[in-house]
Amino acid sequence: MTTPSPNKIHRTEAVVEINNLSKSFDNQPVLNDVCLQLFKGENLVVLGKSGSGKSVLIKCIVRLLNPDGGSIHVLGQDITSVNRDELNDLRKKIGFLFQSGALYDSMTVKQNMEFHLKRIKKNLTKKEIKEKIAEVLENVGLPEALNKMPAQLSGGMRKRISLARTIVVDPQIMLYDEPTTGLDPVTSDEISTLINQVQEKYKTSSIIITHDIACARTNANRVVMLQNGKIYMEGSIEMFEKSEDAIIKPFFI
Amino acid sequence: MKKFTPVIKARGFATQQSKRLSEKTLKKSQVASIFFAEVADVFLFITVLIKETFSRDFEFKEFFRQCFHIGYKSLPLVSVTGAIMGLVLTIQSRPVLVDFGAVSLLPGMVTVSIIREMGPVITALICAGKVGSGMGAELGSMKVTEQIEAMEVSSINPMRYLVVTRVLAATLMIPILILYADALGILGGWAGANIKGNVSFVLFFSQAFASISFVDFLPAVAKSFFFGAVIGLVGCYKGYNAGRGTASVGVAANSAVVLASLLVIVIDLIAVQISDMIL
Ligand SMILES: Nc1ncnc2c1ncn2[C@@H]1O[C@H](COP(=O)(O)OP(=O)(O)OP(=O)(O)O)[C@@H](O)[C@H]1O
Ligand SMILES: [Mg+2]
Numbered sequence: 001m002t003t004p005s006p007n008k009i010h011r012t013e014a015v016v017e018i019n020n021l022s023k024s025f026d027n028q029p030v031l032n033d034v035c036l037q038l039f040k041g042e043n044l045v046v047l048g049k050s051g052s053g054k055s056v057l058i059k060c061i062v063r064l065l066n067p068d069g070g071s072i073h074v075l076g077q078d079i080t081s082v083n084r085d086e087l088n089d090l091r092k093k094i095g096f097l098f099q100s101g102a103l104y105d106s107m108t109v110k111q112n113m114e115f116h117l118k119r120i121k122k123n124l125t126k127k128e129i130k131e132k133i134a135e136v137l138e139n140v141g142l143p144e145a146l147n148k149m150p151a152q153l154s155g156g157m158r159k160r161i162s163l164a165r166t167i168v169v170d171p172q173i174m175l176y177d178e179p180t181t182g183l184d185p186v187t188s189d190e191i192s193t194l195i196n197q198v199q200e201k202y203k204t205s206s207i208i209i210t211h212d213i214a215c216a217r218t219n220a221n222r223v224v225m226l227q228n229g230k231i232y233m234e235g236s237i238e239m240f241e242k243s244e245d246a247i248i249k250p251f252f253i
Numbered sequence: 254m255k256k257f258t259p260v261i262k263a264r265g266f267a268t269q270q271s272k273r274l275s276e277k278t279l280k281k282s283q284v285a286s287i288f289f290a291e292v293a294d295v296f297l298f299i300t301v302l303i304k305e306t307f308s309r310d311f312e313f314k315e316f317f318r319q320c321f322h323i324g325y326k327s328l329p330l331v332s333v334t335g336a337i338m339g340l341v342l343t344i345q346s347r348p349v350l351v352d353f354g355a356v357s358l359l360p361g362m363v364t365v366s367i368i369r370e371m372g373p374v375i376t377a378l379i380c381a382g383k384v385g386s387g388m389g390a391e392l393g394s395m396k397v398t399e400q401i402e403a404m405e406v407s408s409i410n411p412m413r414y415l416v417v418t419r420v421l422a423a424t425l426m427i428p429i430l431i432l433y434a435d436a437l438g439i440l441g442g443w444a445g446a447n448i449k450g451n452v453s454f455v456l457f458f459s460q461a462f463a464s465i466s467f468v469d470f471l472p473a474v475a476k477s478f479f480f481g482a483v484i485g486l487v488g489c490y491k492g493y494n495a496g497r498g499t500a501s502v503g504v505a506a507n508s509a510v511v512l513a514s515l516l517v518i519v520i521d522l523i524a525v526q527i528s529d530m531i532l
Contacts, residue, residue, distance in 0.1 A: 088408035092407075096403070096406045103400075106391075116409070
């Protein structure tokens with residue numbers, strides 16, 4: 001297992017900067033004045049109870065949801081005021097792993113990956129596309145799934161394929177929504193290591209939402225805890241593990 | 254700087270605005286405001302759709318795939334309904350015409366009714382059921398399982414890739430299916446005429462074609478395009494705007510069929526009025 005090395009992170013350069021973000025659904029506040037920064041090259045783990053708004057938070061970053069208040073800057077640009085072309089250019093640099101996988105049911109695994117790759121990296125040759133897909137599938141440990149339909153895959157396999165589909169386009173910023181949930185410990189560990197390798201190799205900055213403490217231990221440079229729509233605690237994984245707080249402790253048993 | 258509102262969110266946005274408005278005013282107006290938000294939403298959907306239709310990167314591959322899907326896959330259903338439609342129409346009309354001693358008018362009468370009315374409307378209703386519900390369910394489930402969001406987040410325009418292709422394919426293929434059903438209907442009519450009588454194929458068809466004119470044909474073809482467009486549009490709109498949770502996939506498919514069928518009938522009414530006025 002590789003261990004994260006916090007000293008490599010440039011604490012000064014924030015690739016994602018969230019200020020006073022709030023979002024509510026039907027007058028039900030989900031996020032309330034959240035301030036958060038993701039620094040370049042960093043793996044930030046977000047913990048929080050189910051329904052605490054973790055998925056909503058990262059959906060606001062890519063503007064799948066419009067924030068009610070506050071500002072979000074991604075790579076220096078204010079995501080709420082960019083025009084459509086600028087938004088698309090930003091989105092090309094962000095990889096988003098959906099909690100549900102969100103594989104296209106009507107396409108094979110290969111087509112799923114090509115669909116994104118061909119549209120985001122327009123100047124790749126057929127051979128390069130083929131090699132890239134093979135390489136990434138190898139990385140997630142499923143080279144044999146190339147021509148299968150998503151319906152033929154198990155839940156965990158689907159998760160790995162959607163991870164493959166996300167990293168195949170080499171994004172600068174990765175947003176992982178529960179990458180290891182529902183996987184067996186061995187695969188989980190492989191995925192955690194893979195996330196780490198992606199960070200090292202492509203110098204990505206990532207936000208990782210997870211309940212899986214093993215995954216957090218492998219990857220976290222920094223951890224934040226979301227509770228009642230606010231950042232409840234922020235610090236290193238060791239700090240969290242030592243914490244006697246009633247809300248934090250149950251996560252680390 | 255131009256502000257961009259994604260279409261999926263636009264719906265929520267419009268509803269939110271109207272909700273805020275209604276809180277200030279009387280509660281009674283809430284129903285009305287939700288209705289108007291929906292209307293505004295449909296309007297926005299169509300505006301974006303038209304804009305995307307004329308954008309640079311048209312998804313030809315997906316368009317042809319949809320044409321194949323809508324056209325070819327509906328052939329058996331449309332064939333059977335078309336043929337039976339002609340057959341039944343002939344069998345039903347024959348006794349009346351025999352009473353009046355006008356049985357020689359049978360081919361012409363059947364052909365005119367099929368081309369002007371029966372063919373387009375019945376085929377469109379069948380397609381509203383098959384194509385409209387298919388689109389509602391497919392896009393609805395893509396929405397619910399976040400596949401549409403996955404496209405958006407990868408800067409692929411789902412409106413362009415999914416909706417434009419489907420609406421255009423429906424607008425193109427449904428008129429073709431209607432013409433095909435017309436042809437099979439007339440063939441069915443000939444078969445029906447031969448159950449009790451004895452009409453040769455050549456005689457039946459020469460009488461059939463002698464009785465139809467351009468004036469019968471043109472409005473029927475024109476309204477077919479509108480049927481196709483409305484079926485595609487309603488199916489996509491309902492699917493694209495499905496709510497959260499799997500139950501909304503069923504709701505989307507169901508309401509797509511209901512609304513598309515209703516609109517087909519309404520368009521037919523309007524088309525009849527217009528062609529009556531002009532021709
Ligand atoms: N599009 C939406 N419309 C209405 N409510 C929503 C929407 N998205 C999320 N919510 C609500 O926001 C709250 C937070 O949801 P979210 O999916 O962010 O939780 P989460 O922290 O990711 O939980 P989990 O760990 O279970 O995934 C929930 O109460 C949910 O009902
Ligand atoms: Mg979630």
